[in-house]
Amino acid sequence: MTDPISPPPKKNPQARTRTPTLPPLTRSRAALGLTAAAAEGRFMLQVCDGCGAVQYPPRDACVQCLSTALTWRDVTPAGRLIATTRVHASPDPYFRERLPWRTGTVQLDAGPSVICHLHGDCESGARVRLINRLDKAGHGVIMALPEEATPNMADDPQLREMTADPKHRRVLITDARAPDAPALAKAMLEAGASTVFLGEAEGWRPWPGREALAAMEGVSILPLDVTDTSSARELAGEIGGKTDILINNARFIRPGGMFDRGDTVFPGREMEVNYLGLLRLAQAFGPAMRGRGADGVNSAAAWVNILSAHALINAPDHATFCASQAAALSLSQALRAELRAGGVKVMNLYVGPTDDDWHQPLPPPKVAPAALARSLVAGLRDGLEEVHCGDVARDIAERWRRDPKVLEREIGQEGLG
Amino acid sequence: MARQPYDGVVLAAPHTEPYQRYSTETAHWWLARALKGTLDAAGLGPREIDGFSVASFTLFPDTPVGLTQHLGLCPRWLDSIPMGGASGVVALRRAARAVQAGDADIVACVAGDTNRIDSFRKLLSSFSRFAMDAAYPYGYGGPNANFALLTDRYMQDYGATRSDFGRIAVAQRDNALRNPHALMKKPLTLEDYLTARPIAEPLALFDCVMPCAGSEALLVMREDEALRRGLPCARLTGSIERHNAFADDPIQLRGGWAMDADELYAMAGCAPGDIDLLQTYDDYPVISMMQFEDLGFCDKGEGPRFARETDLTITGDLPHNTSGGQLSAGQAGAGGGFIGLVEALRQVTGRAGPTQVAGARRALVSGFGMINYDRGLCSGAVILEGAQ
Known part of the structure; x- marks a missing residue:
């Protein structure tokens, strides 16, 4: 019989935070x-x-x-x-x-x-x-x-x-406005998270669902704009020392191929949110999380990026969005190497088209927010680095493993949907 | 083909450089001291040996090649024995054949290591690839946990109790109290053994060897050479060696001796009952118990009863690890592969002093080494007879 772990006491600010030590790092290539x-x-x-x-x-x-x-x-x-x-x-x-x-x-x-x-x-x-x-x-x-x-x-x-089990841990979900935010917050609380912080950009701008989200017990909505370096820093200054799991669900997506627009306005915005947003969050929150990897029951445990399955291979009908996802994927590998010193995991959750406004014309299967949240919790409980959520993401990953060149040609014709 | 006997070859000039728990000296220093000791015992200078055999874990970045220049030796036969607890048996087998064939006239076999603060941990981190991949990541700092697992399994299968293992440790401590150089100097009771702090259950403190610095050496030469020099010496009458035995056993409950013991006794023309004293490799009592069985002193699974019914002290029915063994004298790295051999040579030549077994003529020395992942891979044994 395992004794259930108790919620940790409030942290004594005068006590030294335990420096993360790691089990042996050296392995043969075969291993x-x-x-x-x-x-x-x-x-x-x-x-x-x-x-x-x-x-x-x-x-x-x-x-x-x-x-x-x-x-x-x-x-x-x-x-x-x-x-x-x-x-x-x-x-x-x-x-x-x-x-x-x-x-x-x-x-x-x-x-x-x-x-x-x-x-x-x-x-x-x-x-x-x-x-x-x-x-x-x-x-x-x-x-x-x-x-x-x-x-x-x-x-x-x-x-x-x-594992990176959410039980008794404090979670930051970076975009409260994203269509998956309510499902993610609910799933984290049900998995035993003690607090869910939700980042909200441009707080003066009203949005439907805010009231319901704010009313959930354990939820706290705080200002965070991932396109604004000082905003990320300010929030990290406030809650960086008690962010145990960070879920980056901020995403900017506009459909369209490269030739559909004559400028770089939307592609620039995609990079601002999807790539530079991740970078700003990493710079603001990463060092503190790395330093708290062995901080007791609610140590920093995991960083989650919700990425498009098409980060692996470009779908030309969402050309610039896919490019921003590929950039984020590349950066996530560096983030994983940086956070390893603290024993903090980086999990990439790859999803196919999600069931929301921006994927409205696409045919099923599409990933429902609740399904995404379930995969995310399961991945944390198993301490995974790579999770492919839904049939489309699994299909793409499997084809990518078999032959990226064949997949490039196929997706070049199929597109995202 | 029947194996050739080791006719005309003897061992002489045993030397043990007294062990220290920690040492600021290097492996080179310890090996030099052991070499000097054995040469002095034989009245030889360093240029008078033409064969050199070395076993050491802490010589890095040197090998025995570099050691020849370091120590001013000019051998025409050079050997390196990377086999830990089996190094004594293996070094002797090879040196004896070299002398017998005339490839060398006098071979100095030395073994030893230094032990600095933290050097044991560092040594472990690069011990073997399987250990790096599949043992250290599980908290296996050294072989304690490996031996805990096989002790656990051995207890389940053969009904051994902690007291049975304790009898081995306690008898060795009794022997060690006569050895002025043994690191463990306090008497050990069975009660002390049973109530010691746990290290890796079911093992507790007195089941585990203490790493230390130290070195051992002896010479191998033709018998006429030893007689000419007036050196007390011992003949090698039988030997066996085996690696990676019983690889399909899911956990190690027997060693390579079980494959080869019959050959050992046939070659030496004797039986377990003819052995006057036994030196087993004893980094943990369970492995000594397995050697009692696998070398034919009792049947498989009878080790616990054998340990209960046999007095293993110097004055007992079967004197065992008469210098205190590694459990009470310390484990001097690769020197641990020589401790029993050098002591047995002293015994059968009647020069063991305070640990001397009365009338000791024939000794069996057994080696076991290299926990590569989940088990020890090297095993071997020799039988020595005093030549007087």
Whole structure:
């Protein structure tokens, strides 16, 4: 039985904020396959193309037949816990601060046995379910969970190190006016977030739905214009030290191809919001979040960018919008590298056309705000870096993985819809 | 093909450089001290050896090649043994064949390491690729947790209790109290062992070796050479070596000895009952217990009963790790692979002083090394007989 975590006490401003330490960062190139799989929450191991052997730890040749053709594949995430220990002493600073730490040996149904992190509810000798998650260093690690869910399971301190669960955390959603804002705020509160801050640009300009949003318990609407550097700085000065999860949902989109307009007004606006907006937020909020990556129950945990699936490949009927999304995607990779020192994750949530005014003429499937919010919460709970929300986003990601050049040609004809 | 015996080859001039918990000196310093010690014991100068075998983890950026220039040696046969706890057995096997074949006349086998503040942690961070990829990220600072897992499994499968392991540790401490150079100088009771603070459950403080600085050395030469120089010496009558044994076992409950022990005794022409003293590799009691089984002193799974029913002290039924072993004398890096070998050489030549086993003639020395990921990969053993 996992003890539920309690809401953290109010922070003592005189106490030193714990400096984030990280678990070991060094990995072989082969082992990064586990990290790549964990970014999407997949339990994958190396499988030999020659003889089908499943192997672990990652190697450069098959341990059965010496073939060097090894592919990371999804493997049945189940096995039996054959040995356990609880470590009370470690020379590693990260683990030393978190002792005791439970690990075990699991014999996988797929073949090899693995040393893995152990959820507190796993019993010796029992069947277990395996997950592959990103640890605070941003590397894939294997953890065993009880086969059946147990009460307060997500509150296990070791599991919580691998996730960015919103429970007891304070969330900033950067654009209160965006069509997905109410669904996101509601989902965060339902997931246990203690406070949801919503950024509002041009507060003098009334908008429908503001009253309902402001009336939600735990919601606080604050001024934030992502196109204004000083606005971002001011808000960061106010709540930067208590922003545990930042969800950047600010987006400017206008349909149209490159030749449809003779100027760069809308494309400039797209870059201002979608790319430079992210940059301003990163510069304003990033350093404080990085410094609070180990700040207790409500440590800074994750930064979420809601990106178009077409950040991966340009849809010419939304040419300049897609370009701004590609710029944001590129910047998000740098942000991920910067925030890693604090153990703070950057999650990109890729969505296809959303069910709102700007995608009104497009045919279904379109992503409903509630579906987007569900994916986002699930991604945080699994501590993911890459989440593809909805059928269109998954389809594009899959085709992009297979052959970006083929996809370019296809999307060049299909467009966004 | 039947293996050739090691006829005409002996070991002589054992030297142990007293261990220190921490040292400001380098591995070079410790290896030089051990080499000087063994040469002095034989009345030789550094230019009189023509074979040199080195085992050390902390020589970086040097290798044994650089060490020849550093120490002014000019060998025609040079060996590097990167096998940790198996280094003594492996170094001896190779040196003996080199001497037997005439590739070298006198080989100095040295092993040791320094231990500076924090050097153990740094050493661990680059120990092996599998450890880097699949052990350290799980909080495995050193092999404590690995041995915790296999101790846990061993207890489940064979019904061993903490007291059974404790008997091994307590007997070794008794032995160590006679060894003036052992780092652990306080008596240890079973009660102390059982109530010690946990390190990695089920292991507690006295299950774990203490890393330290130290070095060990001996010489391998032809028997006529030793006789000519009047050196007490021991013959090598049998040896085995194995790597990555039983790779399909989901967790290590046996070592390579179980594959090769019959060959060891056949080569030496003796049986476990003929062994006067046993030096196992003992970084944790569980691995000594496995060696009792895998080397045929008892059946598999009978290790706990064997530990309960056998007096393992110097004056007991089967004197075991007579200098206190690593558990009580300290683990001097790669020197840990030599501690039992050098002590056994002292024993069978009747020169063990305060730890001497009465009438010791035949010793079995076992090595085990290199926790690459979830298990130790190298195992080996030798049988020595005093040549007097």
